[in-house]
Amino acid sequence: MTAMKRPRVVILGVGFGGMNAARALEGEDVEVTVIDQHNYHTFLPLLYQVATSGLNPADVAYPARGLFRRRRRVLFRQGTVTGVDWDAGLVELADEDPLPYDHLIVGVGARANYFGVPGAAEHAFPLYSMPDALKVRNYLLALFEAADARNDLIRAGVLNIVVVGGGPTGIEIAGAIAELITDVLEADFHDLNVRRARVILVEQGDSLLPMFNTDLQRYALEELRSKGVEVRLSTAVKEVGQDYVLLGEEGDYIPTRMVIWGAGNRASGLADSLGVAQGPGGRIITNPDCSIPDKPNAYAVGDVAAIPDGEGGFMPGLAQVAIQSGRHAAAQIMRTIREEPHTVLRYHDKGTMATIGRRAAVAQLTNGTLLTGYPAWAAWLGLHLVYLVGMRNRVSVTMNWAWSYFTWDRGPRLILETPRFEPPRRDGPYVPPTDVVQRHGIASD
Amino acid sequence: MTAMKRPRVVILGVGFGGMNAARALEGEDVEVTVIDQHNYHTFLPLLYQVATSGLNPADVAYPARGLFRRRRRVLFRQGTVTGVDWDAGLVELADEDPLPYDHLIVGVGARANYFGVPGAAEHAFPLYSMPDALKVRNYLLALFEAADARNDLIRAGVLNIVVVGGGPTGIEIAGAIAELITDVLEADFHDLNVRRARVILVEQGDSLLPMFNTDLQRYALEELRSKGVEVRLSTAVKEVGQDYVLLGEEGDYIPTRMVIWGAGNRASGLADSLGVAQGPGGRIITNPDCSIPDKPNAYAVGDVAAIPDGEGGFMPGLAQVAIQSGRHAAAQIMRTIREEPHTVLRYHDKGTMATIGRRAAVAQLTNGTLLTGYPAWAAWLGLHLVYLVGMRNRVSVTMNWAWSYFTWDRGPRLILETPRFEPPRRDGPYVPPTDVVQRHGIASD
Numbered sequence: 001m002t003a004m005k006r007p008r009v010v011i012l013g014v015g016f017g018g019m020n021a022a023r024a025l026e027g028e029d030v031e032v033t034v035i036d037q038h039n040y041h042t043f044l045p046l047l048y049q050v051a052t053s054g055l056n057p058a059d060v061a062y063p064a065r066g067l068f069r070r071r072r073r074v075l076f077r078q079g080t081v082t083g084v085d086w087d088a089g090l091v092e093l094a095d096e097d098p099l100p101y102d103h104l105i106v107g108v109g110a111r112a113n114y115f116g117v118p119g120a121a122e123h124a125f126p127l128y129s130m131p132d133a134l135k136v137r138n139y140l141l142a143l144f145e146a147a148d149a150r151n152d153l154i155r156a157g158v159l160n161i162v163v164v165g166g167g168p169t170g171i172e173i174a175g176a177i178a179e180l181i182t183d184v185l186e187a188d189f190h191d192l193n194v195r196r197a198r199v200i201l202v203e204q205g206d207s208l209l210p211m212f213n214t215d216l217q218r219y220a221l222e223e224l225r226s227k228g229v230e231v232r233l234s235t236a237v238k239e240v241g242q243d244y245v246l247l248g249e250e251g252d253y254i255p256t257r258m259v260i261w262g263a264g265n266r267a268s269g270l271a272d273s274l275g276v277a278q279g280p281g282g283r284i285i286t287n288p289d290c291s292i293p294d295k296p297n298a299y300a301v302g303d304v305a306a307i308p309d310g311e312g313g314f315m316p317g318l319a320q321v322a323i324q325s326g327r328h329a330a331a332q333i334m335r336t337i338r339e340e341p342h343t344v345l346r347y348h349d350k351g352t353m354a355t356i357g358r359r360a361a362v363a364q365l366t367n368g369t370l371l372t373g374y375p376a377w378a379a380w381l382g383l384h385l386v387y388l389v390g391m392r393n394r395v396s397v398t399m400n401w402a403w404s405y406f407t408w409d410r411g412p413r414l415i416l417e418t419p420r421f422e423p424p425r426r427d428g429p430y431v432p433p434t435d436v437v438q439r440h441g442i443a444s445d
Numbered sequence: 446m447t448a449m450k451r452p453r454v455v456i457l458g459v460g461f462g463g464m465n466a467a468r469a470l471e472g473e474d475v476e477v478t479v480i481d482q483h484n485y486h487t488f489l490p491l492l493y494q495v496a497t498s499g500l501n502p503a504d505v506a507y508p509a510r511g512l513f514r515r516r517r518r519v520l521f522r523q524g525t526v527t528g529v530d531w532d533a534g535l536v537e538l539a540d541e542d543p544l545p546y547d548h549l550i551v552g553v554g555a556r557a558n559y560f561g562v563p564g565a566a567e568h569a570f571p572l573y574s575m576p577d578a579l580k581v582r583n584y585l586l587a588l589f590e591a592a593d594a595r596n597d598l599i600r601a602g603v604l605n606i607v608v609v610g611g612g613p614t615g616i617e618i619a620g621a622i623a624e625l626i627t628d629v630l631e632a633d634f635h636d637l638n639v640r641r642a643r644v645i646l647v648e649q650g651d652s653l654l655p656m657f658n659t660d661l662q663r664y665a666l667e668e669l670r671s672k673g674v675e676v677r678l679s680t681a682v683k684e685v686g687q688d689y690v691l692l693g694e695e696g697d698y699i700p701t702r703m704v705i706w707g708a709g710n711r712a713s714g715l716a717d718s719l720g721v722a723q724g725p726g727g728r729i730i731t732n733p734d735c736s737i738p739d740k741p742n743a744y745a746v747g748d749v750a751a752i753p754d755g756e757g758g759f760m761p762g763l764a765q766v767a768i769q770s771g772r773h774a775a776a777q778i779m780r781t782i783r784e785e786p787h788t789v790l791r792y793h794d795k796g797t798m799a800t801i802g803r804r805a806a807v808a809q810l811t812n813g814t815l816l817t818g819y820p821a822w823a824a825w826l827g828l829h830l831v832y833l834v835g836m837r838n839r840v841s842v843t844m845n846w847a848w849s850y851f852t853w854d855r856g857p858r859l860i861l862e863t864p865r866f867e868p869p870r871r872d873g874p875y876v877p878p879t880d881v882v883q884r885h886g887i888a889s890d
């Protein structure tokens with residue numbers, strides 16, 4: 001027997017896809033290098049709770065090196081991937097030497113999709129990473145501090161918070177902000193009427209949660225409205241400005257300093273620079289085994305991938321798809337090494353859920369069972385604790401949740417970086433600024 | 446009886462001094478407004494644990510509004526104080542209308558004192574606020590990521606961490622960094638020899654912990670050295686550069702990207718703009734009752750104040766002095782309102798302690814008892830839990846401490862903002878750059 005060099009597997013991204021691929025390979029006879037721009041895995045489903053002061057960053061993030069502490073054959077590298085040299089089999093990195101691979105898994109995830117809405121990329125707040133979540137938290141809390149210190153800012157819309165998108169991301173963040181205001185900020189502010197704050201959820205379609213059963217859609221709508229969220233269905237966003245948003249065809253003008261964008265996502269920028277076939281939202285179209293066509297030994301998994309669902313479409317952008325595709329790509333690499341034929345990814349749908357707030361959630365299980373209210377909420381809590389990485393994080397999240405639940409308080413409501421708010425554009429009853437009026441034939445809200 | 450307007454007390458700063466003043470007044474028949482640039486109280490004694498990934502920001506910070514949630518007569522305002530109009534009785538604020546006061550307490554704390562060392566203000570890292578601590582954490586962890594990705598940076602000193610100051614701040618951060626390296630990072634990095642990292646503690650005097658008994662000083666020195674910290678006594682810092690530090694009279698050159706400044710503090714900048722008499726470190730010299738001379742109904746407390754100790758000197762800059770002076774100023778305000786004579790602040794020294802790391806600390810009690818090792822460490826842990834504000838924070842800190850203690854892991858080792866490191870100035874064995882050599886007649890380390 002001759003000594004063989006172990007195959008080198010490089011995994012781009014330590015999200016659900018990349019992390020699960022690496023875990024599936026950590027016991028195998030391969031060298032694994034995982035690269036991510038951050039030094040931690042982010043548990044995206046709970047990011048909105050960091051944004052609304054419910055959880056600490058470290059509760060929903062897990063140090064990437066901690067994942068592989070006892071696996072000396074798995075290396076982590078913090079770095080920015082700039083491209084792939086397919087011919088030479090090299091991953092290109094900013095500031096660093098390129099990294100050779102024998103097998104490659106691309107799992108770099110998604111970013112916000114602004115669908116070309118003017119001003120959205122400049123002024124709206126996405127919620128796809130830990131820095132995004134901390135920025136939303138700092139900004140959100142600072143809006144109320146600014147309103148308290150300078151009442152003229154309220155008239156100029158500083159307490160109007162607009163959430164775009166009626167999918168799970170949008171309803172979760174809108175519900176959490178509404179509860180933050182009524183449960184927490186109302187007790188915090190003694191001489192500011194925080195009920196003057198408006199949370200406006202804008203959805204282009206005619207219902208919330210399009211992927212859910214209509215009963216659950218109706219429940220979510222009622223729950224959100226009962227929490228004080230103004231839900232505007234069949235309403236498109238026309239333009240986002242620094243201190244306003246224009247809604248609908250008529251250009252309904254709402255002064256606001258905070259538009260949170262939860263209206264959909266697209267593949268990370270890296271997908272555009274790989275020279276591969278791209279599907280909806282710029283996702284990398286894969287073969288049914290998650291491999292990238294015409295790129296030997298390369299795979300795409302999770303939100304950056306458009307994996308055929310066998311029915312002419314692609315698999316949805318869900319955590320479960322990312323987890324399963326990550327594991328599947330790892331398995332295909334081992335099959336290649338063992339010279340076995342590849343297999344097709346069959347997605348096991350475990351059901352979908354979304355939470356609206358305290359004791360309010362919806363869940364749709366694969367056997368057709370529908371849950372709302374307390375049972376759905378309890379299921380949601382339990383499932384998220386199970387899927388969260390790391391025992392310390394589970395304990396800390398449980399403690400923070402229990403604390404919020406019983407005390408109606410939220411610990412981590414810290415403004416770690418205070419944004420400055422420009423003063424209102426004019427005095428008097430607030431009307432749209434002339435430049436916006438001139439560009440659109442608009443009516444004031 | 447005629448309706449009287451309640452006296453308005455304005456408190457600048459929600460540190461130990463301001464917070465305790467406000468708490469002492471919250472049950473009294475006065476209107477209290479507390480102003481701070483941050484929306485939280487920072488528990489400074491544990492800040493170094495945030496900087497070394499032991500604790501979350503929200504574990505050692507408490508939302509200022511949360512302190513006074515049930516006290517409707519205490520208002521909080523997040524804002525930047527720019528000055529005081531003594532004649533009009535107004536606190537001047539950036540971006541906001543001035544705030545009138547009948548009684549004023551100045552408790553705005555301290556900042557790093559660079560003692561005029563060239564380059565220190567530009568390049569050294571202070572550790573006096575939560576943003577400071579997060580910057581140190583991000584930078585410290587990023588040094589190791591950078592060294593792992595680009596080995597040429599090690600030769601250029603990227604793993605040399607220099608701590609300036611042998612007082613409690615310096616030994617606590619140096620000890621915690623040394624333990625972070627050996628307990629945590631060594632397991633985290635599989636192909637980087639993290640033992641190549643050096644932690645160098647520089648103290649100008651001939652012993653550590655000058656305010657402690659010599660036995661405790663010796664113990665601290667031995668403990669730090671046993672943890673791998675290079676302690677350099679009787680060594681001054683001559684200059685700090687972007688990628689080096691010069692030590693001692695001869696200008697011993699050490700390449701480094703991180704110089705942490707724990708060498709002493711001075712009063713916050715506001716003290717310089719008040720037109721009051723200032724003592725050592727720019728502190729506001731007060732009367733023995735904490736009142737500011739010639740400024741009616743105004744007091745200074747905590748680290749911004751130089752309060753006479755009755756023996757010709759001033760009280761030390763300790764948390765206990767801040768707590769007691771804050772309460773004392775509040776009591777004097779009530780005495781003024783009740784037309785009672787003022788009293789002199791008598792400081793009750795409850796002893797001093799400092800921690801070096803796992804099961805290693807020193808404590809010097811007022812009855813003369815000296816503690817080292819496990820007993821001192823246990824006393825330190827217990828006392829800090831007692832003084833920490835908020836039950837949620839106590840539970841969370843306890844959980845994080847227990848986790849670190851039993852697992853030799855640290856949860857919150859997240860780089861939330863990744864600094865970029867300039868490449869080394871030259872190749873080959875690292876020597877001081879020409880411009881530094883020319884300015885000083887220096888020898889390489």
